[in-house]
Amino acid sequence: MPALTLSSSERTVLRSQVHALKPTVLIGSSGLTDAVINEINIQLKAQELIIIRVLSGNPLAFCNKICDRLSAASIQHIGKLLAIWKPQCADNTLSTTSRNTTRIYAAPRVVKIVKLSSATRRPKPYWIKVLSNERLTSDGNVKKAKRRQISLKRQYQFKK
Incomplete structure (x- = not known):
């Protein structure tokens, strides 16, 4: 190849x-x-x-x-x-966004989480779908990513 x-x-x-x-x-x-x-x-x-x-x-x-x-x-x-x-997508290209910058976006993935229900019971595994704009915390919760902060100078440039 x-x-x-x-x-x-x-x-x-x-x-x-x-x-x-x-x-x-x-x-x-x-x-x-x-x-x-x-x-x-x-x-x-x-x-x-x-x-x-x-x-x-x-x-x-x-x-x-x-x-x-x-x-x-x-x-x-x-x-x-x-x-x-090595690209994961079939067309071997980078995906572009609206601001002329190029980023690679991750596809949704299924994650297995094991949570302890109580001291006497066995841990219960379950699966969660995590999207590309989400992250998994250490305690098994899913959080959405925060918007990136833009400086005041750049905010002023974009408003024009």
């Missing part, structure tokens, strides 16, 4: 999202094994955009092999860190 190609504007948007991420996969001294490729594929399915840390070997060669085998796109390569993106 060939690697994906991205335009420079798409790559720039994804690079800005990479800054907040931490490495999720480490490639050690044994190199790029099938188990490592499988773990990278699992992480890409879960997150779309991941960072990989290479401890030994040639990071650029590993990046090319990963992108070819998983049909993913290389976003950034700095030293021993690789940023790789």
Whole structure:
């Protein structure tokens, strides 16, 4: 499977999202094994955009092999860190919003929650549908995301 190609504007948007991420996969001294490729594929399915840390070997060669085998796109390569993106949607594009910024939206997901009912009863599992604009708290409640605050200076610009 060939690697994906991205335009420079798409790559720039994804690079800005990479800054907040931490490495999720480490490639050690044994190199790029099938188990490592499988773990990278699992992480890409879960997150779309991941960072990989290479401890030994040639990071650029590993990046090319990963992108070819998983049909993913290389976003950034700095030293021993690789940023790789693989879209979950079928059309391999980023979705755009009305303000000319590009964002990736997560689909609704079903989450299993186990709550303790009392000390003598068994915990009762149940499933909840969590939308992309919602988050799950540690006690099992669903909260909607708050609107992002805009500075007074920007509010004044948008009113004109």
